[in-house]
Amino acid sequence: MSTIDFWFDFSSPYSYLASTWIEPLAARHGRTVRWHAMLLGATLAAAELRPPASYPLKGAYMLxxxxxxxxxxxxxxxxxxxxxxATHNAARIFWWLQAQDPSRAAAWARHGLAAYFAEGVLLDELPALLALAERCGIDAAQAQAACADPQWKAHLKQVNDQAIAAGIFGAPWIVVDGExxxxxxxxxxxxxxxxAPY
Amino acid sequence: MSTIDFWFDFSSPYSYLASTWIEPLAARHGRTVRWHAMLLGATLAAAELRPPASYPLKGAYMLxxxxxxxxxxxxxxxxxxxxxxATHNAARIFWWLQAQDPSRAAAWARHGLAAYFAEGVLLDELPALLALAERCGIDAAQAQAACADPQWKAHLKQVNDQAIAAGIFGAPWIVVDGExxxxxxxxxxxxxxxxAPY
Structure with missing residues (x-):
């Protein structure tokens, strides 16, 4: 059974909602989930779009x-x-964890999304981000180092380019067997x- | 029981899909549907948006x-x-019919959307539009007159302004008891x- 690809941004409310059901849904179908933290701003720019909630009329509706x-x-x-x-630090921690253990990275993704959208933890403030990492059993000093590490900066940039090349412009973006x-x-x-594909 | 408001554009594929289920859904809840033909281009402009399918990446996905x-x-x-x-003529015929009999206008809406999206009838070509009107039991000469009538031009403009004032930027737009x-x-x-509202 192949995996389901789940692309998200830590600042995307609909990614948060989908993060609460994607794993159980996949499991019911004998699938696993491969999580991908990306920067939605990069894909929106490639699609000549602004952040969805920044448009007149649309912004009020979306909230x-x-x-x-x-x-x-x-x-x-x-x-x-x-x-x-801004979610580049949360995403760099994600990719640093992913290289060690994808399940820890996925847990970080779910915790980060829930912390921002259900508890108001501002992931763009480094002390708050590192305190959250500690709460998740992640070493704060290592997480901080990952945020500043050129390796994870470059990797995240590469992931964004890969997303754009795959036609991704929004989040969450879920790929099932190429669809x-x-x-x-x-x-x-x-x-x-x-x-059953239809 | 109050009505459900259903705002649509004859060139909106998601409006077409919703036009196939809105009436049965409303009926199951003892409601009626009030249809509103609008020009999506006007509401998109107010929201500083381009037609959704015209954006890079997003366009390919939407198709x-x-x-x-x-x-x-x-x-x-x-x-x-x-x-x-362009759907102004289809929409003017809608509003001309609406003034006589809302149920005939609603039937025209459903037929027009289905003709364009399931049969490829180009509603922006007057001969095709009038042939479709005849198929729907509408007098073609009167329909043609409605397309050119300043009364229905002005009315459609007013409807678009009303949509924008109500915060509408996309289609279909469905309002249930103010939601x-x-x-x-x-x-x-x-x-x-x-x-039950939630």
């Missing part, structure tokens, strides 16, 4: 839709004190695709 | 998503020979809201 969609999913959600935020699905709201389509 | 979403819904779909198209839902993919949320 309302975030909260309603969270209630619909039964996921705890509290509008973060600032939104969106791309954009958005938390594609869950019913993904679920049916996993049962 | 794929249109087809997959139609298969998912079980709705016949054939990529139109040209997309998007706005954007997109064919919000059906599960709408269904639950109709059962």
């Amino acid at each position: 309302r839709d975030f909260e309603r969609s969270a209630r619909f999913e039964g996921a705890p959600y509290r509008p973060p004190p600032r939104f969106p935020i 791309p699905f954009w958005g938390n709201d594609r869950r019913p389509q993904i679920e049916r695709w996993l049962a | 794929r998503d249109f087809e997959r979403s139609a298969r998912f819904e079980g709705a016949p779909y054939r990529p139109p020979p040209r997309f998007p198209i 706005p839902f954007w997109g064919n993919d919000r059906r599960p949320q709408i269904e639950r809201w109709l059962a």
Whole structure:
């Protein structure tokens, strides 16, 4: 059974919602999930798009839709004190962990998304980010070193380029056997695709 | 029981998909549907957005998503020979019919969307549009007059302004008891809201 690819940005509310159901859904279909932390800003720029919530009219609707969609999913959600935020440090920690143990990286992804969207932890503030890492059993000094390490800077840049080359412009972006699905709201389509491609 | 407001553009594939389920869904909840033909281009401009399929990366994904979403819904779909198209004439006929009989206008909406997205009828070509009107039991000469009538031009402009004032930027846009839902993919949320707001 092949893996499901799950691309996300730590500052994407719909990625947060999807992060709460992707693993159980995959497991029900005998699949595993490969997580990919990316910077949505890079893919949006390639698509000539601005951050979705920055558009007139659309921005106001999206803030309302975030909260309603969270209630619909039964996921705890509290509008973060600032939104969106820069997520390169959270993503570099992700890739540093991924090189050691993909399951720890995936756990970091879920914890980071939930901390930002349900608890208001600002992942772009290094002390808050490192305190969260410690809470997750990650060595804070090593995590801080990973944030500054040119290796993980370069790797994240490469991941963003890879995303753009694969046609990815939004998050979450979920690929099942080559079929791309954009958005938390594609869950019913993904679920049916996993049962039988249509 | 109050009505559900359904805002659409004749050139919106997700409006087409939603047009196939909105009436039965409303009926199951003892509601009626009030249809509103608008010009998506006007609302997109107000939101500083371009037509969704015109963006790099996003455009290619959307064409794929249109087809997959139609298969998912079980709705016949054939990529139109040209997309998007200008829909002011189809919309003026809608509003002319609406003033006489809302149910005939709603039927015209459903027929027009299905003709464009399942049969490739180009609604921006007047002869094709009028032939479709005749097929729907609408007098072609009167329909043609409605297209050129300053009254329906002005009315459509007013509807677009009303949409923008209401915060509408995309289609389909569905309002249930003051709660706005954007997109064919919000059906599960709408269904639950109709059962009990959450």
